[in-house]
Amino acid sequence: MKLYTSTRAPNPRRVDIFLAEKGIEVPKVEINLNNLEQKKPEFIERNPAMRVPVLELDDGTCISESIAICRYFEEIQPDPPLFGVDTLDRALVEMWQRRIELNLMLPVAMVFRHLHPGAAVLEQPQVAEWGEANRTRVIEAIEMLDRQLADRPFVTGDRFTVADISALVGIDFMRPSKFGVPENCANVLRWHSEVSARPSAKA
């Protein structure tokens, strides 16, 4: 088993944190995104969508998409459960995980990719107006998360889940775009300092 990945990119970090929470180690192969290694023929064979991470199994089968990789590990090693513990809980974890991806992670990525000069190699054309429009959406998503975290320690309740991982990675990826959690979102700030203190956050 081998994980094709890229240090410091947000989606690979989701898998890193997930594996650290499970206590699983997988050998890594670094893909240099700035050199566009993800667009070279040998990588495209592993993932035609040209993105990291990709998990290559011993028989050569490749699984891409961070959450597909996480679900694969959830099945082969269920403990600790990070996708929920029963039918309803699993539905609510999936709901929050997707809500955070669509309303927080994706807009944070749009701000970075369309406004950061260093992202020009990844995103063409860069559309500044679209990048700016997403700043507002990021803040609205954090405000939604703040209301959710008012009366629970983690995003979906008493347990740390993959929804917390996506929210942590999304919020930390605001840093290269030089914005962060608004000061009035005290619940998110409390939660962020707690999940950042977990050993997995440094994985």
Added chain:
Amino acid sequence: MKLYTSTRAPNPRRVDIFLAEKGIEVPKVEINLNNLEQKKPEFIERNPAMRVPVLELDDGTCISESIAICRYFEEIQPDPPLFGVDTLDRALVEMWQRRIELNLMLPVAMVFRHLHPGAAVLEQPQVAEWGEANRTRVIEAIEMLDRQLADRPFVTGDRFTVADISALVGIDFMRPSKFGVPENCANVLRWHSEVSARPSAKA
């Protein structure tokens, strides 16, 4: 159980097709998106992300996000399996389902929301340059799908899955933006005519 939904919107259609494949019927409440009913306080209580569909359970618990709703039904009624049949198959279905969402459905939605005059009520600001940039991505995603469908009847193999549902809904939602599958993508055209002929496609 009640499904808050909106006829003709792509995400609600995914749930409709999924339920039809399972043979499950759920009473529906229509939400008028053009009247912004999804932004009214009584709806926001059900889904703070202000999107349809939302599944309300008998105890008042609300599950939103189409795929979270589909997964909930997959667990309470596993047959026919639409998210894969074993650990690896489930990972590959999830991979394709997400690949299609990110590379096909989302860009199709961007073309519609940023270029169609009728979408101005849903998307502010409309950024035409971003809408145009997504046309190319849609075509690239269909070409990727065409290669995948060269030697298998459905997106992930011999079985119809939720990845086929997302691909069908994404492609059909190109219609209001007046574009479609390129003629040279014969595998996608063959697959599209087959999945469109399933009774669920009319659900």
